[in-house]
Amino acid sequence: MRSDIFTNTAPGTLRTLSGEYQSRYGLISYETPSFIPNRLSDYPALTMRTMGAVNRASMAVARLSELGERLPNPDLIRRPIMRREAQSTSALEGTYERLETVLAQDYEPGTNTSGLNESMREILNYIDAADCGIRSIRDGRPITISLIRELQQLLVHNTVSDNPQAGEIRNSQVFIGSPTRKIEDARFVPMPPGHDLNIAVQHLIDWWNSRTEPGLAMLDMAMFHYQFETLHPFTDGNGRIGRLLILLQMMSRGLLHQPLLSVSSWFEQQRSEYQDALFGVSTRGDWDTWVLMFCQGVEESSEDALMRTSRLLFVREQYRKLITDHAYGNTVMETGMLFIGHPFLTVEQLQRYIHKSPTALRNALKRLESLQLIENMGMNTLRQMC
Numbered sequence: 001m002r003s004d005i006f007t008n009t010a011p012g013t014l015r016t017l018s019g020e021y022q023s024r025y026g027l028i029s030y031e032t033p034s035f036i037p038n039r040l041s042d043y044p045a046l047t048m049r050t051m052g053a054v055n056r057a058s059m060a061v062a063r064l065s066e067l068g069e070r071l072p073n074p075d076l077i078r079r080p081i082m083r084r085e086a087q088s089t090s091a092l093e094g095t096y097e098r099l100e101t102v103l104a105q106d107y108e109p110g111t112n113t114s115g116l117n118e119s120m121r122e123i124l125n126y127i128d129a130a131d132c133g134i135r136s137i138r139d140g141r142p143i144t145i146s147l148i149r150e151l152q153q154l155l156v157h158n159t160v161s162d163n164p165q166a167g168e169i170r171n172s173q174v175f176i177g178s179p180t181r182k183i184e185d186a187r188f189v190p191m192p193p194g195h196d197l198n199i200a201v202q203h204l205i206d207w208w209n210s211r212t213e214p215g216l217a218m219l220d221m222a223m224f225h226y227q228f229e230t231l232h233p234f235t236d237g238n239g240r241i242g243r244l245l246i247l248l249q250m251m252s253r254g255l256l257h258q259p260l261l262s263v264s265s266w267f268e269q270q271r272s273e274y275q276d277a278l279f280g281v282s283t284r285g286d287w288d289t290w291v292l293m294f295c296q297g298v299e300e301s302s303e304d305a306l307m308r309t310s311r312l313l314f315v316r317e318q319y320r321k322l323i324t325d326h327a328y329g330n331t332v333m334e335t336g337m338l339f340i341g342h343p344f345l346t347v348e349q350l351q352r353y354i355h356k357s358p359t360a361l362r363n364a365l366k367r368l369e370s371l372q373l374i375e376n377m378g379m380n381t382l383r384q385m386c
């Protein structure tokens with residue numbers, strides 16, 4: 001990491017690290033600065049433009065929350081939204097599966113994924129971690145180190161990163177973005193592991209839990225996200241856990257009651273600006289650019305979630321009306337409603353969710369197909385058509 005781009009307004013200090021790493025050519029020695037951020041304390045000075053973005057983001061989340069309160073079946077509607085988040089937060093870190101494949105994957109949190117490929121396992125692990133986080137917040141559990149460690153452990157479960165450091169604050173050095181594999185060329189080198197890192201992470205969590213002013217929650221989340229990523233507490237999964245925490249923080253501060261927000265797709269589209277903005281805080285204390293970007297991301301993601309959720313509600317109403325107009329019975333209605341949260345369903349899944357005879361289910365599917373609400377894709381899979 002270059003040290004000359006850190007100015008005297010950087011909110012931290014540089015410490016030189018030296019060591020050796022194993023390359024394919026043998027042990028190579030390195031010497032590089034690492035960045036130790038100051039503890040978060042007061043709010044940074046922000047421009048009027050950024051304060052406006054903070055307000056707009058808060059209002060967009062409030063609108064989404066209001067819609068969430070009116071949802072007839074929030075758990076069903078949240079399912080495709082969480083899968084989309086799982087797909088894009090993983091894509092941001094280079095783990096890619098098509099969204100359709102993720103939506104079609106027959107999976108419920110906690111079930112065995114060992115037969116699946118590594119990238120699908122990672123994506124489904126995110127669903128497990130998100131599910132665990134959401135349940136914890138709903139049970140009134142505060143955001144603590146132990147909760148965050150539990151989420152990271154779920155995220156890396158049964159993947160290449162499932163090692164003795166899974167679920168632990170790291171005890172080894174990490175380097176962000178060193179594509180040439182030369183440590184000196186890493187874009188950012190977080191602080192070394194050990195006592196100081198553990199204390200810094202604890203301080204960050206205490207800082208978060210001491211913030212209670214609702215009007216400042218957006219700013220708190222932006223600052224928290226920067227500090228979390230800059231500390232990089234884990235050996236893997238820092239980006240994904242950091243972005244999951246944004247949702248959990250909104251829920252725990254009462255800004256959002258239903259987990260309808262997916263921020264990663266927006267950050268994925270702005271990947272290099274996102275990393276530059278985080279880096280800009282470290283190198284020159286440019287909080288304004290970072291907070292502005294964070295709030296734009298939250299605002300646009302909330303607007304997008306509002307649009308997607310409203311569309312799902314509209315589709316649900318269309319299904320309901322058509323099925324009612326044709327005087328079809330409960331099984332058709334129940335089956336049709338299931339497709340709202342499951343754009344793809346296999347016959348086996350349907351049999352698991354709807355406890356009716358195979359003939360009744362077959363008839364219900366035929367009726368939904370005749371109404372052109374679903375389509376048979378072959379291989380026992382049906383797809384929502386609206």
Ligand SMILES: Nc1ncnc2c1ncn2[C@@H]1O[C@H](COP(=O)(O)OP(=O)(O)OP(=O)(O)O)[C@@H](O)[C@H]1O
Pocket residue numbers: 092093174175176177187188229230232234235236237238239240241242275276278279282
């Ligand atoms: N300059 C930077 N300062 C602080 N954080 C950064 C910086 N650049 C990127 N990040 C954060 O680090 C994340 C990527 O980190 P890294 O490539 O080490 O992945 P990771 O820790 O393995 O976790 P994940 O795979 O979930 O990101 C980014 O998503 C971003 O949140």
